Amino acid sequence: MKARWPITRVVHAVLLLVLATLWSGLLAAWHLEGRETLLDRLEFQLLDLRHLAIGPRPAPDAVVIVAIDEAAIREAGAYPLPRAALARLVHGIADRQARAIGLDMLLLDRTQEDADASLEAALGRARAVLAGAAVFAPSHGAQIHDGAGLPVAEHVLRPLQRFRAGTGLGLVNVSSDRNGTPRHLPLLIAEASGVLPAFSLRVAAAAAAADPVLDADSLTLGPVSSRLDLGFSLPLRFYGPKGTVRTLSAAAVLRNEGVAALLRDRIVLIGAAALGIADTFATPYDPVLPGVEVLATGVAHLVAGDALVRDRTVRRLDAGAAVGLAVLAAGLLVVAPSGLAAGLIVLAVLGWLAATTLGFASQVWLNAVLPLAALAPVVAFGLGGRLVLDRSDARRVAAAEQALRAFHPPRLAARIAQDPGFLAEPSAQAAAILFLDLSGFTGVSERLGPQATRGLLKGFHTLVEEHVSRHGGIVVSFMGDGAMCVFGLAEPDPGDARRALGAALELVPAIRAWLAGTGAFDGAGDVRIGIHHGEVVVSRLGSAEHQHIAATGDSVNLTSRLMEVGKTLGFALVASESLLTAAGEAAAAQAAFEGRCTVAIRGRAQPLAVAYRWAREEVADG
Known part of the structure; x- marks a missing residue:
């Protein structure tokens, strides 16, 4: 018959699978939409650990930073760098045949006319890219533009109009997490007048001398394609600490100190790098990475195609892993043992974390936190529910086992509980058998009635159980006023006969004292005990649905006949010589039997040698 699950376990399993599906599905949907949650903060921390685990890598040689550092400021005598000095710097870089020039500076204000004119001429000659900055309203920072997911600027800070002639404009905004670490470079930002490109994109396009081609998930710039995240943003994978992108001091360029070869055919970004002056960002490798190096990282990604990959396909992998692991965990927690399920779930989690690390080494940004967050409530509810249900089942099983033990001898019940297959096949073995019953019981039960007789039998059975169990x-079985006892049933032992003899020698005086104490027998009741040692067959008897442990065979029949011998001889205890031999001479001598003889046994051809003790009073049989 097929076992049925308890309704509580069915309900728990259904709730667990519903929880796994709905919770993981919700997290997956949010992830695919790009909705910001607390999980992103945790993911960024693990992303930093992956940066550190994989380590820095060389930056592409095509990008060079000309830094307005402490040396350049000392030489120029002021910061911001005077427009005339900046003009000479741009001229010097252009003269060295740089492939593209980008100025990470907001040229918003007028200065001396001749200095501004000099810079205007230098910028026009170099066809440089100038920096602008988008300003976002606090409440609209994540506003969606035309369904494309672009950030929408409230207004844009642009360079002076005179500097924009013959130059390109790009926005220097980056997308940072709550700790100030840049994570994405938005390549397009919307404003009222249209869509503006990012500074890094504009510089890279100028270097490639090609217009960028955008589709839903990628950007192609000349021969190089980059896969983009939501909102046409480029995930950043930092190369290393400050200076990993080749950096030259603006002072060295102004003095022409052997920099020509380092600038020729390079993409050059000019920006502040002096401590306390430059804008800086915290990154996994450096807590104060200059902003110009963040922008240079974006340019390098676009020209080398080595940015992190986190497009819709990767996000779908994240979402699939979240739903798959959550449902897998729920299934394991339903069908597998708790320990095995927990172990397999841990292996699955470790496997996913390993996959995210290996993916990062291959420039793929898999989300480490999302599947773990999808798993957490499922595992908590699954293991917690299993714990509660298992404890409930354990209490129920313990109660059932305790109830069943009341219907089996304690030693036998313990053996069956330990080994449910005990005696699944019959076993022939030596054992000591003890039969006993009371004489005069029929008349007593007639006088007492059913209720009082039950109470009398309960006391008798308790007394027999106590002495027999104490001797192992x-x-x-109890048969009314009689009982059948076996020594060596659960675990055969050479001392079985000796223990059976010891139990019989205790039982006779104990039962006689009990009979006298009850007052029910009026001094006329007595006990008859027969004990024998021989081979028996122990097995399970009964149907497949209802079985009991029994000892059968000639030795059992012979022992039951010994009570008849006791009645004939007039003694309470009769033991076969086979038992006395098995018990040993010392035990037989201590038993102090009053006599020995050979008797005929009803139904047997061969007589049997027996010993007897404790003469009985003549009472009515019963």
Whole structure:
């Protein structure tokens, strides 16, 4: 018959699978939409750990930073760098045949006319890219533009109009997390007048001498294609600490100190790098990475195609892993043992974390936190529910086992509980058998009635169980005022006969004292005990649905006949010589039997040698 699950476990399994599906599905949907949650903060921390685990890598040689550092400021005598000095710097870089020039400076204000004119001429000659900055309203920073997911600027800070002639304009905004670490470079930003490109994109396009081609998930610039995240943003993978992108001091360029070869055919970004002056960002490798190096990282990604990959396909992988692991965990927690399920879930988690690390080494940004967050409530509810249900089942099983033990001898019940297959096949073995019953019981039960007789039998059975169990025997069955006991049923032992003899020698005086104490027998009741040692067959008897442990065979029949011998001889205890031999001479001598003889046994051809003790009073049989 097929076992059925308890309704509580069915309900728990259904709730667990519903929780796994709905919770993981919700997280997956949010992730695919790009909705910002607390999980992103945790993911960024693990992303930093992946940066550190994989380590820095060389930056592309095509990008060079000309830094307005402490040396350049000392030489120029002021910061911001005077427009005339900046003009000479741009002229010097252009003269050295740089492939593209980008100025990470907001040229918003007028200065001396001749200095501004000099810079205007230098910028026009170099066809440089100038920096602008988008300003976002606090409440609209994440506003969606035309369904494309672009950030929408409230207004844009642009360079002076005179500097924009013959130059390109790009926005220097980056997308940072709550700790100030840049994570994405938005390549397009919307404003009222249209869509403006990022500074890094504009510089890279100028270097490639090609217009960027955008589709839903990628950007192609000349021969190089980059896969983009939501909102046409480029995920950043930092190369290393400050200076990993080749950096030259503006002072060295102004003095022409052997920099020509380092600038020729390079993409050059000019920006502040002096401490306390330059804008800086915290990154996994450097807590104060200059902003110009963040922008240079974006340019390098676009020209080398080595940015992190986190497009819709990767996000779908994240979402699939979240749903798959959550449902897998729920299934394991339903069908597998708790320990095994927990172990397999841990292996799955470690496997996913390993996949995210290996993916990062291959420039793929898999989300480490999302599947773990999808798993967490499922595992908590699954293991917690299993714990509660298992404890409930354990209490129920313990109660059922305790109830069943009341219907089996304690030693036998313990053996069956330990080994449910005990005696699934019959076993022939030596054992000591003890039969006993009371004489005069029929008349007593007639006088007392059913209720009082039950109470009398309960006291008798308790007394027999106590003495037999103390000597290691098992009361196989109570038969009204009689009992059958076996020594060696659960675990055969050479001392079985000796223990059976010891139990019999205690039982006779104990039962006689009990009979006298009850007052029900009026001094006329007595006990008859027969004990024998021989081979028996122990097995399970009964149907497939209802079985009991029994000892059968000639030795059992012979022992039951010994009570008849006791009645004939007039003694309470009769033991076969086979038992006395098995018990040993010392035990037989201590038993102080009053006599020995050979008797005929009803139904047997061969007589049997027996010993007897404790003469009985003549009472009515019963």
